[in-house]
Amino acid sequence: MTRAYTPGDQAVLEQQGASLLEIRDLHTHFFTPEGLVKALDGVDLSLKSGSTLGIVGESGCGKTVLALSILRLIPDPPGRIVQGRISFLGRDLLALDEVELRAIRGNKISMIFQEPMTSLNPVFTIGSQIAEVILLHQRQRAGTRKEALAASVDMLAMVGIPDPEKRAGDYPHQLSGGMCQRVMIAMAMACRPRLLIADEPTTALDVTTQAQILCLMNDLKEEIGTSIILVTHDLGIVAQVCQEVAVMYTGHVVEHAAAGEIFSHPLHPYTRGLMRSVPTLGARFRGEALYAIPGTVPTFKEMPKGCTFNTRCPEVMDICRSEYPPIFCPDRDHTVRCWRHRSA
Ligand SMILES: Nc1ncnc2c1ncn2[C@@H]1O[C@H](COP(=O)(O)OP(=O)(O)OP(=O)(O)O)[C@@H](O)[C@H]1O
Ligand SMILES: [Mg+2]
Missing domain, CATH: 3.40.50.300 (P-loop containing nucleotide triphosphate hydrolases)
Incomplete structure (x- = not known):
């Protein structure tokens, strides 16, 4: 009824x-x-x-x-x-x-916005931006900066970025729109x-x-x-x-x-x-x-x-x-x- x-x-x-x-x-x-x-x-x-x-x-x-x-x-x-x-x-x-x-x-709760370029910081490498999120919220998972950077490479691999160790050192402008969106997802999921x-x-x-x-x-x-x-x-x-x-x-x-x-x-x-x-x-x-x-x-x-x-x-x-x-x-x-x- x-x-x-x-x-x-x-x-x-x-x-x-x-x-x-x-x-x-x-x-x-x-x-x-x-x-x-x-x-x-x-x-x-x-x-x-x-x-x-x-x-x-x-x-x-x-x-x-x-x-x-x-x-x-x-x-x-x-x-x-x-x-x-x-x-x-x-x-x-x-x-x-x-x-x-x-x-x-x-x-x-994480959020991904429509325009990845406006959400990524142009002056930091993508690896360090993901590591920052991990250090801020997940100290128990990766206590040191080195561990957080290693975890960020794992995240980049997880979202299908080829050659993640090398890509972790790239700046946002070096990536395509689709790649940037993958990075945003890696950050959101970190x-x-x-x-x-x-x-x-x-x-x-x-x-x-x-x-x-x-x-x-x-x-x-x-x-x-x-x-x-x-x-x-x-x-x-x-x-x-x-x-x-x-x-x-x-x-x-x-x-x-x-x-x-x-x-x-x-x-x-x-x-x-x-x-x-x-x-x-x-x-x-x-x-x-x-x-x-x-x-x-x-x-x-x-x-x-x-x-x-x-x-x-x-x-x-x-x-x-x-x-x-x-x-x-x-x-x-x-x-x-x-x-x-x-x-x-
Ligand atoms: N900062 C703001 N100041 C004044 N009005 C706003 C502001 N942000 C949103 N609005 C108004 O709130 C209403 C809802 O906007 P919203 O951005 O949520 O729409 P939307 O469904 O996401 O649209 P779109 O599909 O275009 O993204 C709109 O009338 C918009 O003009
Ligand atoms: Mg909208």
């Missing part, structure tokens, strides 16, 4: 089993001169241990802000987490002080984190390198037992590597389910629109036009009343224009914010 929950409702969490990460009713706002931007407007999400969660949605829907909020890296000002709870391994990340946070960042957050890690890469990087992340996940949050525009990637999918729209998670379930039974009209918009090989030659969801994501100044997708939704009803939908749970482990799925 379909049940409705209010944001932050504990019952939804209980249905989703034991979680590594639980986010409840998270609101992250930016106080800009142009006005208030509610980048996250009540996000509820959980991630099971050992799982890869794909976060998808059009540009500006809050994917990066969600990733940065988990690590408490929102620039303040203008941003601030104004409400909510982020529980990681049972600890409330929002209640930690800076020292406690530093022990978690890069150690228990501390064997429980959770890796990868924000568009392969968008800037060609498709072959992209496939290699994704395979690598998957292998490391198996080997180290890391759970992954993968932010991407690409539903093809999600279908390949994710066990769970969360679809974001205007700062909300509008649908969350197992990947197989979401691809076979997408419930939200937005999710269905995203799926229809994926170009397929050969469609053009069969004379099929490329589908695009009508309209664009509303800006925060023109946010519609009620469901924020109502101006673009092919299945809009009267109630959608007046009230934002709560979380409905039409199936076990499948949640959706759409009035079409309220109980009869």
Whole structure:
């Protein structure tokens, strides 16, 4: 039977089993001169241990802000987490002080950004940058600088960098984009984190390198037992590597389910629109036009009343224009914010 929950409702969490990460009713706002931007407007999400969660949605829907909020890296000002709870391994990340946070960042939770070049330091060799991470967080594994450098060579070998001893002495500008991204993964994985957050890690890469990087992340996940949050525009990637999918729209998670379930039974009209918009090989030659969801994501100044997708939704009803939908749970482990799925 379909049940409705209010944001932050504990019952939804209980249905989703034991979680590594639980986010409840998270609101992250930016106080800009142009006005208030509610980048996250009540996000509820959980991630099971050992799982890869794909976060998808059009540009500006809050994917990066969600990733940065988990690590408490929102620039303040203008941003601030104004409400909510982020529980990681049972600890409330929002209640930690800076020292406690530093022990978690890069150690228990790592992040890979879209642009590796902006994250690597151009004036240090890649070997010394990885060693630094190991020395900072993993003294018990490699106590001396020499041991840490040896461990960093092992990490470079693990992420498939050829001739790792020699490459450890290279500077970032001596490596290709794909190699730099491998180094970023080596750095992120050096501390064997429980959770890796990868924000568009392969968008800037060609498709072959992209496939290699994704395979690598998957292998490391198996080997180290890391759970992954993968932010991407690409539903093809999600279908390949994710066990769970969360679809974001205007700062909300509008649908969350197992990947197989979401691809076979997408419930939200937005999710269905995203799926229809994926170009397929050969469609053009069969004379099929490329589908695009009508309209664009509303800006925060023109946010519609009620469901924020109502101006673009092919299945809009009267109630959608007046009230934002709560979380409905039409199936076990499948949640959706759409009035079409309220109980009869
Ligand atoms: N520093 C900031 N100051 C003001 N607004 C911001 C800031 N960072 C993000 N935002 C706003 O928050 C909203 C969500 O942005 P976010 O970067 O999370 O989108 P996204 O889903 O990651 O998009 P993309 O797919 O393009 O990376 C956007 O409206 C954006 O303009
Ligand atoms: Mg982003």
